[in-house]
Structures are given as C-alpha cells and as structure tokens.
Amino acid sequence: MAAVHRVLIQGGGIGGLTLAAALGQRGIEVDVVEASGPDAVLGVGLSQPNNALTALDEIGVRDACLEVGFPFEPLAIWNPAGVQVAAIPPADGRYGKPSNNAIGRPVYNRILRDAAEKAGARIRTGATVWDMTEDADGVEVELATWTGKRTPPVRDLGADSNRYDLVVGFDGLHSRIREHLFGDRYTPEYTGSACWRITMPRPADLTHIAFAISGPAKAVLTPISDAQMYFGLVTPEPGNPRFDPADFVRLAKERMQGFSGRIGEMRDSITEDSYVSYSPLYHVTVREAWFRGRIAIAGDAAHTAPPHMAQGAAMAVEDAVTLAAALDEQQTLDRALDAWFQRRRDRALFVADMSLALLKQESGGDTLTPDETELLKLGIPGAQARIAQEAY
Template identity: 35%
Template sequence: MTAVRNCLVVGGGVGGLSAAIAFAQRGVEVTLIEKRPDFNVPGVGLGQPACALRVYDRLGVLPPILDIGVHYGHMDVFDPDYNLIMHHDFQMGGGGLPAFCALARVDLHRILLDRAVALGVTIRMATALSGIGEGDGPARVTFEDGGTGTYDLVAGFDGIRSSVRDWMVGDMFGPRPSGFGAWRIQVDRPSHVTGMEFLQGIGGKAGAIPIGPDRMYLFNIRPERFDEFFAQADMHRLLRERLAQFGGYVREIADSLTPQSPIVYGALEPFLLPGPWHRGRAVVGGDAAHVVPPHLTAGAAMAAEDAWALARAVLDGEGGIEDRLAAYGRARFARNAFVYSFARDWLAAEQAVDSPAALAAAAAEMRRNGSRRIAVADRFLEDNPL
C-alpha cells in the first residue's frame, strides 16, 4: 500500500462524505472540512441508479438507503397534456438492487454523515482552505482561519466553486452558463406517480421523481438568464407561470403554490474538467471535476463513484502517488465524459422544442427511438469497472 496515512477531504457533500468513508474504512486518518457552519443541506431529492447503490454497499450504508428510499424501475415521457409518449423499463439493477432508489437529499446526507462519524472521521465545520503548498512529499495546507496542516493527500470534493480546482488549474476550465435553469419543489406524490416522469413542453419540460412513500419532487427545466435573481417571495408566482402549459398533476401543483412553498432554483452550469485531475498531492472529484445536466440523475452517483475509485486507486494502485492519481483521473474522465455528453445532448434536444410542430416531431422521434437510446445509457452505467 502506498504511504497515505492521513487525508484531508475538502467538502461535505455526497462525494466528500463518500471519500471520507472510503479512506477511513481502510484505516486512513481522515479529516473532512466544510465551509458551511452546519449541515443544513440545500437541495430537494436525488435519484440514485444501481451503479451508485453498489458503491453505497461497499461504503456500508446501503441498507438504510434502500429502507428509506423509493425503488422504481421505469420512466415515462408525456406531452404537456399528460398523454403518454414513451415508456421505458430501465436495464439496471438486479442481484437484490432496484434500477433506482430515490430519496431526499437530506436523508442521503445524514446516512453518509453518520457512517463517517462512526468510522472516526474528524469533521471541521466553518473551515475553508486558503492554500496548498508546492513541493515533493506531503501537502502542507493553510486554512482561512490561519491554521495549517500536513496531509499525504488532499481530496477536493468541494463542489462547483471548488477552491482545490482553482488552485490546480485556475478558472479556465470551470463552470460556464448554459442559458438554462432548474426549478424544484418537494410536494405530495399522487399514487399513480411510481417512477421517473417527464412532460415535454414547448420551451421547457417538467417532471417528477418519487422520493418517499407519499412525497416526490417536481422539477421544471427551461431557458433562464444566467444573471437573473429570483426573490423567494416571487418564486411561487414565477414557477406557476412557467408551468402554465402543463396539465395533469403538474397544473394542480402549480395552482397550489403559495409564497411559503419551498421552491429551489439553480442555474445549470455544466462542465467537464480535462485531465489531469490532480496536481502534486491534491486531486478533485465530484462537482469539483464535473457538473452535468440532471437528465440521467447521475450527478451524485458519479461523485460517489469518484470517491470509491479514488480510494481504490490510491490505496491499491501501482507506482507512486502521482501515478495512482493520474490513473484515477484517466479512468474517471472517460466514464464521466459519456454521462456529460449524453446529458448535454438530451438537454439541447428537449430545449430546442420551440413550436407545436417541433413538439410533434420530437414526440414522434421519441416514440421510435427514445427507449432504445436510454437503454444505451442504462447499459453504460451498469458496465461499471469499480
């Protein structure tokens, strides 16, 4: 085993906690820092495909995830009036695993955090990185509070605005505005919503993913100005306007929105960091290395995979530490590049539907090819080298 006795994980999201667990359960002394003062986790829900569930199994957290989450094995695509266009049965899972298990983001985070603490991971809140020293051997880091530390490895899972990535490569390869945004809200789930659903509209789409016995999250993806600010007090009215073209339960939910509705909005800023994903003893993964549109619901899954693959490469790989980090980056870039390109193309295609004629053409194409196309992604995600 390479000489990695201690590790600093930067970022306390799904990827960072997964990395902390992966190293800690192999005997590495792990410190995790998080710049937020507490784990009041933002976000709504996460659909976790079978490839992510296999990682969670190796991290020792699969049973509570399966227990609290909603299992589903299909997706349906509808037109704005909730007429079915396409049904797809996912070609994932098996061996006791569902194709997908979806749960509230806060529940997944709590499960991972409890496991990390049980393994002895040191958690330091309200702590941010300010610098990483150059040179051979372990990395000497400084924190914004003036403290310092020396670590055999610095793993940056610190999100889309990653300080570790900025230190490694600057801002040239960071997130860029796509011109689209995602609105989300957790609501009561109609009993007939038993899997992932999309409603393809004109100039945007809506949909839902179940995350609990009686809960789901509703989303709307559409063009939005990158620099637009939406006041929370206005969000109910703005989302209602954006959902006006949709029927079925989407219209009912839109009509029920109030100023107190817990609506979350975020601009889509996809990017994929080219290699290498490391510099010296520092390395990145998760949203620090790649952010994809949510169309395969694989963002958190890829972060968890990155974490497991990093620990395996560092602790079981061949050559020196930089050789092992380079091998990790090459392998993860290739896998994430597929997810990135597939999701970007899907986003572009759906958002190009700008007229009734374009909607009719898109629906006809999806009836012919949609399920076969998604099955390609299913098989890719299932063909997991981890």
C-alpha cells in the first residue's frame, strides 16, 4: 500500500472498527481513539443486510456474525393486533443468501473489535483527538482523555504528539472531525421522530422482522438471536423533548397502547426493570468531498439518516472496506480519497435521502420536497432492489 503507512481513526463504532481491521490486515499501522469507555452501553440490535455481510466477509467476520445472529429472508407486515397481512420477499441481487442477519450491537462490536485487534490495531478507549496540525507530509495529532459525555475532554499534557499519514473521522452523527473540516456547515437536523428500543425474549415464531403500524406509531420487531428479539417503536416526538430515563418504560408503553394481540402481550411483558433505549432521529448529509488534504470523514459522520432502510451501519461498513481498498489500489493519497468518494457518494446519499423521504412520508408527507416525492415513486422494494443490484 503506497498511499499511507500510519492511520488514526477517531471513533471505534461499527465503521471505525471495520476500517481498523481492513487496514491492519493490509499491514498498515492503525490507532483508534474511542470516546466511550470499555463498558459503554452500545444499544440494542440491528440488521445486517446481505450487502453488509458481503463487506464484512472482506475482513473475515461474516460467519462469526451469522453464528451469533439471526439470519432471515422475507419481511412481514402485521396488523396492529399482530396478525400477518403481507410478506415482502427480499430483493434479488448480487449479494447472496442470507438476505439479512439481525444481531445484538454489543456482540457485533466485540466481533469487530477482535478482528481489528487481531489485525494489529491499537484501540484506546476514553480518548479523543484534542488538536490536529496538518502539513504537506502528515498530520500532527494531540490526544485527550475523555471520561464521559457530560464532562469535557482533558488534554493529555506531556503526552507525545503522534504523526499520521491520514486521519479518518468515523465519529458518528455529532462528528468533531466533520466540524474540523467544515465548521458549522453541516449541523444535524432533528427529524421530528424518535425510536424506542427494548430487548425481550424472542417468541419461537418470530423468525423474521415484522412491521406493524398503529396510528402514528410504527413497531419493528426484530429477532436478534435464538433467545432474544428487540421491540423498536418509531413515534413522532415534536420539539425533540428531553425525557428523564426513569420515565422511559412508562412513556414507551403509553406509546404502544394502540397495539393488541401478540404485540400487546409483548408490550405488557415490559417491566420497570426492562432496559429501554430512546434515540431521537437526526439527519445530516455532506454532499461535497468527504475529505480535505489528509483528513476524511465516513459513515454517519458523512451521512446520517433515519433507520427506515436499515442500511446506515451497512453503509458505514461499505465505506470502510472501500476506503481500505482505494488506499491499497492508488499510489497517492489524493487519488485514493478521490476515487473512494466518487465510488461511495451516490450510493450512500441515495440510502440517506430515501430513508429521510420514507420517514417524512410516514409522518404525513407535508414536508416532502419535490425530489423526495420523486424518489418515493421507487417504493421500498424498488429502493431495496437498487441497493441489492448495485456494487458497493
């Protein structure tokens, strides 16, 4: 690999760890700084569509994901009482079977972390970039210790600064690296909706994702292992309210009142001891080059969208393996970053735009732009077919 020898990745989430593994496996020296501590709560579960599984195969972890996850084919549509009324078959395409695998986020993170460490990446948790100075030959980076979201990072006084050929911000929705590159030009916007998620035992007959709508609430039931499923609930939450986590169980159950039958039983099984996560849904899309000089952004830092296509993490994984490939194939960093961005831009922004349009449509459609209305003519099957047929 001619383009880089030492790379710093800010963000040890799905995308950052995939990139760390992909670069480490090519003999590149990689450091990862991750703000959260080793015991961070990583959320509930997610689905890995087959394009993500194919990209994960490039770093050798596809089978490990399938082993602990829950592979499935069609998506089911249920009525609010939990009776199946339709099934959507998976789109035919280039990525093979299974079409989907749902997996718990903590176990997914562990698989990626193991792969990155096995490939030689050094992962430092509770750490972040404090400052960066770029010149023609590299980026001088000063690090800081970060002990929690509510406390500011503390500069590592006395620590040696480190020099890298490339710094990649895989640091998510509120990316500091994006801010470093573009200032306040790209600020995440609240969509008006949020997602509640609760892990619970999987009923034996929940063998694929099921969607059900009751009034303004959409339930998404996802099996994530033989033993477990998660109940996701997307609801309008005007004004982006800040709830007390002590009220999450009550608030989530209130919003599930329109469901009955087996979905009602799932709701009633939620107790005060259940873990409920609440995520306001934002979007931000960077439409110009995702890099300047030796600093780049990828994954949610470059394109965050609501989860309506269940493809956000898949796009982060695709960004990661294609970036590693471009750095391998091209002789200079400029060319590698440019080739990578040209390869990724349309696909990642299509997923982000379609996801936002679907959320707006579900919320009544009043805020849809003409471009989004046009995009929606594809429908979910059409959008899935495009993703399944197009090479990443």
